[in-house]
Amino acid sequence: MAIVVKRPKLKWWEQLYLPAIFKGLGITLRHFIATVRGKKKVTMQYPEEKWNDHLPEHYRGAPALVTDEQDRERCVACQLCEFICPPRAITIKPEEIPNDDKWAKVEKRPKEFDIDMIRCIYCGLCEEVCPEQAIYLRKDYSITGTSRAEMVHDKKRLYEIGGKRVGLVNKWNELK
Amino acid sequence: MSDEGKPAVEMVDVQIDGEWHQFPKGTRMIEACRQVGKEVPHYCYHPKLTSPGNCRMCLVEMGMPPRPRPGEDPPEKDENGHLPISWIPRPVIACANTVAPNMGIRTDSDLTHACRQGVMELLLINHPLDCPICDQAGECRLQEFSVEHGNGGSRFREQKVKKPKNVDIGPRIRLDDERCIMCSRCIRFTDEVADDPVLGFTDRGSHTVLTVHPGQQLANNYSLNTVDICPVGALTSNDFRFQMRVWFLKEDKSICTSCGRGCNITIGSREDEVYRLTPRENNEVNSAWMCDHGRLNFHYLNSEMRLTDPLVRGAEGHETVAWGDAIQAAADALGRCEANEIALIASGRLTNEELFMARRLASVMKTEFVDIVPRSGEADDYLLAADRNPNTNGAKLVLGLDEPGQALKDIREGMAQGRIKALVVLQENLIDDAGFTAEELGKLDFILHTYPLANPTAETADVVLPGAAFSEKRGSMINLTGRLQRLNRATDGPGQTREVWEIVRDLIQALGGGNGIYLIEDVFKQMAGEIAEFEGLTLSKIGDLGVPLLETDEKIPLLERERERVAKGIIVG
Numbered sequence: 190m191a192i193v194v195k196r197p198k199l200k201w202w203e204q205l206y207l208p209a210i211f212k213g214l215g216i217t218l219r220h221f222i223a224t225v226r227g228k229k230k231v232t233m234q235y236p237e238e239k240w241n242d243h244l245p246e247h248y249r250g251a252p253a254l255v256t257d258e259q260d261r262e263r264c265v266a267c268q269l270c271e272f273i274c275p276p277r278a279i280t281i282k283p284e285e286i287p288n289d290d291k292w293a294k295v296e297k298r299p300k301e302f303d304i305d306m307i308r309c310i311y312c313g314l315c316e317e318v319c320p321e322q323a324i325y326l327r328k329d330y331s332i333t334g335t336s337r338a339e340m341v342h343d344k345k346r347l348y349e350i351g352g353k354r355v356g357l358v359n360k361w362n363e364l365k
Numbered sequence: 366m367s368d369e370g371k372p373a374v375e376m377v378d379v380q381i382d383g384e385w386h387q388f389p390k391g392t393r394m395i396e397a398c399r400q401v402g403k404e405v406p407h408y409c410y411h412p413k414l415t416s417p418g419n420c421r422m423c424l425v426e427m428g429m430p431p432r433p434r435p436g437e438d439p440p441e442k443d444e445n446g447h448l449p450i451s452w453i454p455r456p457v458i459a460c461a462n463t464v465a466p467n468m469g470i471r472t473d474s475d476l477t478h479a480c481r482q483g484v485m486e487l488l489l490i491n492h493p494l495d496c497p498i499c500d501q502a503g504e505c506r507l508q509e510f511s512v513e514h515g516n517g518g519s520r521f522r523e524q525k526v527k528k529p530k531n532v533d534i535g536p537r538i539r540l541d542d543e544r545c546i547m548c549s550r551c552i553r554f555t556d557e558v559a560d561d562p563v564l565g566f567t568d569r570g571s572h573t574v575l576t577v578h579p580g581q582q583l584a585n586n587y588s589l590n591t592v593d594i595c596p597v598g599a600l601t602s603n604d605f606r607f608q609m610r611v612w613f614l615k616e617d618k619s620i621c622t623s624c625g626r627g628c629n630i631t632i633g634s635r636e637d638e639v640y641r642l643t644p645r646e647n648n649e650v651n652s653a654w655m656c657d658h659g660r661l662n663f664h665y666l667n668s669e670m671r672l673t674d675p676l677v678r679g680a681e682g683h684e685t686v687a688w689g690d691a692i693q694a695a696a697d698a699l700g701r702c703e704a705n706e707i708a709l710i711a712s713g714r715l716t717n718e719e720l721f722m723a724r725r726l727a728s729v730m731k732t733e734f735v736d737i738v739p740r741s742g743e744a745d746d747y748l749l750a751a752d753r754n755p756n757t758n759g760a761k762l763v764l765g766l767d768e769p770g771q772a773l774k775d776i777r778e779g780m781a782q783g784r785i786k787a788l789v790v791l792q793e794n795l796i797d798d799a800g801f802t803a804e805e806l807g808k809l810d811f812i813l814h815t816y817p818l819a820n821p822t823a824e825t826a827d828v829v830l831p832g833a834a835f836s837e838k839r840g841s842m843i844n845l846t847g848r849l850q851r852l853n854r855a856t857d858g859p860g861q862t863r864e865v866w867e868i869v870r871d872l873i874q875a876l877g878g879g880n881g882i883y884l885i886e887d888v889f890k891q892m893a894g895e896i897a898e899f900e901g902l903t904l905s906k907i908g909d910l911g912v913p914l915l916e917t918d919e920k921i922p923l924l925e926r927e928r929e930r931v932a933k934g935i936i937v938g
Binding site for chain 2: 267271293320
């Protein structure tokens with residue numbers, strides 16, 4: 190069904206458009222004066238000046254893996270992030286933790302964990318779906334590389350970006 | 366129900382969730398509900414095994430007509446001839462009870478739901494919450510029913526019972542006792558079907574654990590079926606363990622090609638890599654089981670040794686060429702041979718369609734030397750057959766062989782005398798599997814060889830073509846009991862792999878003109894026109910469960926015993 194849009198009926202001085210033009214120019218002039226007097230700053234001098242300190246708390250940057258306070262891998266390679274990832278950026282190869290390992294209780298860990306940062310759309314679904322709180326979107330926003338292969342973050346790189354994150358993880362909880 | 370077709374089975378009226386249905390007498394309540402689309406959740410019940418009724422998940426509300434007290438009038442029937450139902454205040458298990466005349470079942474009442482919720486809470490008290498690690502996640506009945514009937518949260522504040530984890534109970538199986546919900550399906554399977562009762566419960570009570578008998582192992586050839594029937598992740602397969610999450614697997618219906626039984630299987634693959642084979646129920650072939658031998662015989666599909674491109678022998682060994690050039694090179698060499706100078710060695714692993722094309726090729730090449738390589742092993746008293754070729758019956762029928770392997774002697778003799786100058790070998794490794802020697806093959810003028818893997822015979826061949834393996838092709842095979850069954854393509858072969866019927870079609874075309882075959886359906890159509898047994902059939906008519914085609918006196922030991930147990934009413938079947 191078509192919607193009939195009613196145009197506003199303009200007064201005669203409004204039909205001249207001049208008052209509106211001068212009003213607009215006035216706003217521009219006000220901003221110009223404020224900038225010239227150094228009262229207002231509109232441009233950030235990127236890349237000399239970085240976003241780092243200005244990013245909001247909820248900013249979603251590069252996804253990365255985190256370890257717990259004892260440097261144990263939090264990820265158990267459940268592959269839920271691989272499943273949920275809309276652009277299929279994540280590829281995981283799981284492996285069994287050998288029995289003689291100190292943390293063999295968990296049985297499973299990722300052997301390979303790749304995130305293709307060309308594909309990643311920074312949606313944060315991987316962080317949301319992770320049952321072990323092992324993957325987080327950090328504040329890194331400038332992901333660059335000189336080849337496609339370089340843009341694929343492997344497990345080592347992901348832990349470098351991710352760092353440590355404290356807090357209880359279910360898999361170590363004796364009650365569970 | 367297996368009772369179908371038998372004469373004079375008394376039918377009883379049963380009310381399920383307010384609607385009246387008729388079932389043959391002796392039908393289990395759970396099966397009656399399933400038949401009318403009311404799935405009753407269950408763990409321990411399995412139609413192929415006895416019903417101990419120990420999981421209590423299938424509790425339903427039941428009612429029978431009221432019994433009049435002495436002197437009281439019997440209850441009156443309504444206009445449809447049904448008596449009123451007086452409901453029993455306590456629930457009953459649906460798996461081990463059979464239907465009775467005028468019985469009432471409620472699968473959707475408050476009491477039933479409360480029971481299911483209670484059982485779920487009980488089962489989850491000690492169950493570890495390690496679904497992200499557990500291989501069963503995604504096909505776990507406990508997960509599924511927890512979503513449907515669970516509480517969402519746990520009221521349990523005490524320490525969970527610790528039990529052995531990661532226990533090695535057999536060469537192919539790993540046990541996690543904490544995940545076990547004591548349904549005893551695996552115990553019953555090893556006892557009743559596999560006749561290898563090595564499993565049992567010990568430490569009864571809240572510390573009950575599933576254990577293997579001291580000094581014994583769960584090592585029989587059917588052990589991996591326990592992994593399939595385990596409703597939770599207590600038993601996991603060493604082979605599939607942590608390889609792939611089940612929700613990624615694409616499942617295709619096919620048949621196992623490791624022996625002549627032709628067990629119906631599901632191929633689980635992801636991105637052209639096969640991860641597991643699981644049995645698919647077919648009560649005429651393999652019931653619901655398959656042997657470990659067949660189940661694990663697929664790793665070569667993902668092997669590094671796979672041939673990926675057509676190869677033609679040049680001055681410096683084999684060189685990669687385009688398909689057209691390889692076919693042309695083969696056709697040129699074969700075209701120079703006179704009648705009966707070429708021998709065709711096909712394989713019992715080829716589909717009927719591929720064998721039919723081989724037959725065509727033999728007539729185009731004007732050769733009488735056609736045979737397959739017989740392959741045998743030790744049969745067991747269950748499913749595994751002595752004939753390890755999946756399509757011996759097909760080869761006999763399509764190629765007209767009386768005794769497979771008979772002509773191989775003549776071919777070798779002809780090769781030694783120099784009468785046979787060229788060899789076409791389809792999907793067989795003659796040196797390793799048929800006792801041919803490299804010298805023998807080296808004397809020939811020309812060898813055309815198709816095979817999925819690099820092998821010693823390929824070394825001696827002039828043209829080597831990558832032929833598709835069983836998960837990469839469509840077609841039909843005839844098993845030992847004479848049943849025509851269908852293979853479906855689950856994966857694409859690596860590189861430029863082609864199905865053998867395509868290769869042979871192109872070769873025939875290069876040798877002697879077109880044949881109007883573009884699709885596998887065309888091959889089947891022409892085959893049905895030439896071979897009487899296939900008349901009226903198409904690949905799609907074969908269906909997922911196959912059709913009986915030939916009369917053989919082959920018996921399947923496992924099925925015989927199962928039918929006996931069904932007849933006795935021990936199992937549902």
